[in-house]
Amino acid sequence: MSNPLDDPKADPFEIAKQAAAVIAEKSGVAKHDIAMTLGSGWAKSADLIGETIATIDAADVPGFNRSEVVGHVSTIRSILLPSGKHALVLGARTHFYEGHGVRRVVHGVRTAAAAGCEIMILTNGAGGIKTSWAPGTPVLISDHINFTSASPIEGANFVDLTDLYSLRLRDIARSVDSSLDEGVYMQFRGPHYETPAEVQMAKAIGAHIVGMSTALEAIAARQSGLEVLGLSLSTNLAAGISDSPLSHKEVLEAGKEAEPRISALLAQIITKL
Numbered sequence: 274m275s276n277p278l279d280d281p282k283a284d285p286f287e288i289a290k291q292a293a294a295v296i297a298e299k300s301g302v303a304k305h306d307i308a309m310t311l312g313s314g315w316a317k318s319a320d321l322i323g324e325t326i327a328t329i330d331a332a333d334v335p336g337f338n339r340s341e342v343v344g345h346v347s348t349i350r351s352i353l354l355p356s357g358k359h360a361l362v363l364g365a366r367t368h369f370y371e372g373h374g375v376r377r378v379v380h381g382v383r384t385a386a387a388a389g390c391e392i393m394i395l396t397n398g399a400g401g402i403k404t405s406w407a408p409g410t411p412v413l414i415s416d417h418i419n420f421t422s423a424s425p426i427e428g429a430n431f432v433d434l435t436d437l438y439s440l441r442l443r444d445i446a447r448s449v450d451s452s453l454d455e456g457v458y459m460q461f462r463g464p465h466y467e468t469p470a471e472v473q474m475a476k477a478i479g480a481h482i483v484g485m486s487t488a489l490e491a492i493a494a495r496q497s498g499l500e501v502l503g504l505s506l507s508t509n510l511a512a513g514i515s516d517s518p519l520s521h522k523e524v525l526e527a528g529k530e531a532e533p534r535i536s537a538l539l540a541q542i543i544t545k546l
């Protein structure tokens with residue numbers, strides 16, 4: 274499937290503008306306020322937060338493609354929140370491990386910014402390093418380690434990442450559920466899970482959650498001036514932290530099991546934004 278972002282001469286911010294224009298036209302909503310990317314386990318929250326104004330096929334929006342990953346959806350939804358704000362739900366995330374380059378990975382975030390959003394909620398399913406996190410535990414992301422050796426930023430653009438994961442938004446999340454723990458998210462390239470030795474390295478350098486998505490998106494969000502809230506669902510203990518081997522099927526099942534609970538949590542957080 275051809276994608277305009279694959280042309281190295283294309284300007285990814287221009288394509289994000291075009292995508293935002295298509296979303297505005299198809300939804301009839303000129304400006305959106307809050308965007309969210311819903312990873313494994315989080316998708317149901319889209320049904321809980323408000324009234325769906327439009328469901329747009331990702332393939333109809335410049336720069337987006339249908340997801341290649343089982344368990345991931347491929348629509349962009351415009352939702353009217355009870356507050357009167359407009360939320361954009363990006364169901365068509367491209368992962369770095371798909372090998373289409375970083376521009377495709379962060380296109381949703383750039384489109385959200387071009388659509389007028391000020392807040393970007395990034396969610397994911399991930400592996401937990403803290404043994405106290407039973408499978409299905411939601412965790413706030415407090416910071417990240419980008420272990421992909423890639424960056425969404427092109428050129429000599431020295432973007433500050435201090436406070437990347439907004440303390441203000443984390444505090445709002447904790448006001449909904451004071452038991453929410455937080456941790457440092459480490460993004461690996463994937464799609465293989467880590468070896469136990471890699472998980473021990475991650476732990477030694479300060480990570481608590483290992484995943485394959487959010488760090489690159491968060492960097493692009495900051496570059497575009499978005500305030501970031503990051504939430505991981507620890508669907509499994511990371512490799513070697515528990516004795517059992519990891520399977521994508523079991524990870525999806527753990528996500529499904531936790532979905533009603535964490536989706537309701539996210540919906541409650543969103544009403545406070």
Ligand code: 8IG
Pocket residue numbers: 313398399400401461463465466467483484485508509510511512519524
């Ligand atoms: I769900 O254990 C999920 N995604 N890197 N490691 C990494 N990504 C994940 C994991 C995990 N579980």
